[in-house]
Amino acid sequence: MIELEIQILSDRREGLLVELGRTVVANGFTLLRQRLAQDDRGAWLTMIVRGPPERQLALEEELATHSRVRSFECSLFEGGAAPPPASGPAVARAPIAAAPATFAAPASSVPPAGPDVRQVESMLPQIAKDYPRITPWLLTLQRTVAAESREASLLLVGRRTGAWVFKRDYAMGAKLGLADAIKRIGVPALRALATIEQHGEQLHIQNSPLCSPNGHSGCKFFSGYLEGLLGASIEPQNVFVRSLYCRSTGAVECILEISH
Structure with a gap:
C-alpha cells in the first residue's frame, strides 16, 4: 500500500x-x-x-x-508507507512464451506525477475531429508534457478517447462479459489505431506508432484507451490493462493484458 x-x-x-x-x-x-x-x-x-x-x-x-x-x-506522503519494490513482469499467459526480461514494459526512472490535465483537455477536441488519424497528436503530447507527467497524461487521454469512442459507436449495445467485450468492441476499435492480433485476453500491437525502439513508450495510451472503451461495456465496470512487453525496450511487439 x-x-x-x-x-x-x-x-x-x-x-x-x-x-x-x-x-x-x-x-x-x-x-x-x-x-x-x-x-x-x-x-x-x-x-x-x-x-x-x-x-x-x-x-x-x-x-x-x-x-x-x-x-x-x-x-x-513523506513518512508514509513506501511503495513496494517493483517486481519483474509477470510471465505472459499461454498465448505467448516468456520473453527476456530486458523486453519488459519499461519502468520509468522519473518519479511519476499526475496528468497534465490542461494539455490533455486542449487536445481532446482535435483528437475527436481527426479520429482515427490521431497519432500525430499523441506524439505531440509525448513531446510537450513534462517527463514526470507523460505516462499519466497518455493514460488520461487514452481513457477519455476510449470512453468517447464507446459512447459514439457502441453505447446502444447490451452489457457484455469481458471476453465478448474484447472480441466485439476492443479488437475492432483498437484496429482503427494500430495493427493488432488477439490472443485470448492479450492484445499484441505490431509496430506501435507510439513506441519507437529506444524511445518513449506509448503503451499507457493504448492501456487507457482500452480501459475507457471496455469499462463502460461490461458489468461490473472495472477493467485493468497492463503492459507486459513494449517495443520501446526492444521487444518485437507491444503486448497488453486485459483483466477485471
Whole structure:
C-alpha cells in the first residue's frame, strides 16, 4: 500500500470533502486525515490517503478532472508507507512464451506525477475531429508534457478517447462479459489505431506508432484507451490493462493484458 498527499484548490468549500472523499473511496483508498482551509483564491483541501499503488493513476485522473477541482497536486506522503519494490513482469499467459526480461514494459526512472490535465483537455477536441488519424497528436503530447507527467497524461487521454469512442459507436449495445467485450468492441476499435492480433485476453500491437525502439513508450495510451472503451461495456465496470512487453525496450511487439 502507498500513502499519498493530495492538494486540491476549489472555488468553494461546501460539500468538497464529501464529494471528493467518495472518489477516494471508490478507487480503493482510505482517507487517513484531511485539512480544509480558505484564502482569497478559494478553498484548499489537503488529504492524506492510503491505497493500492496500481490504482494511483486512476485516482489522480478522476480527481484532476473532477468538476469541483481547479488545481490538483499529488505526491507520495513523506513518512508514509513506501511503495513496494517493483517486481519483474509477470510471465505472459499461454498465448505467448516468456520473453527476456530486458523486453519488459519499461519502468520509468522519473518519479511519476499526475496528468497534465490542461494539455490533455486542449487536445481532446482535435483528437475527436481527426479520429482515427490521431497519432500525430499523441506524439505531440509525448513531446510537450513534462517527463514526470507523460505516462499519466497518455493514460488520461487514452481513457477519455476510449470512453468517447464507446459512447459514439457502441453505447446502444447490451452489457457484455469481458471476453465478448474484447472480441466485439476492443479488437475492432483498437484496429482503427494500430495493427493488432488477439490472443485470448492479450492484445499484441505490431509496430506501435507510439513506441519507437529506444524511445518513449506509448503503451499507457493504448492501456487507457482500452480501459475507457471496455469499462463502460461490461458489468461490473472495472477493467485493468497492463503492459507486459513494449517495443520501446526492444521487444518485437507491444503486448497488453486485459483483466477485471
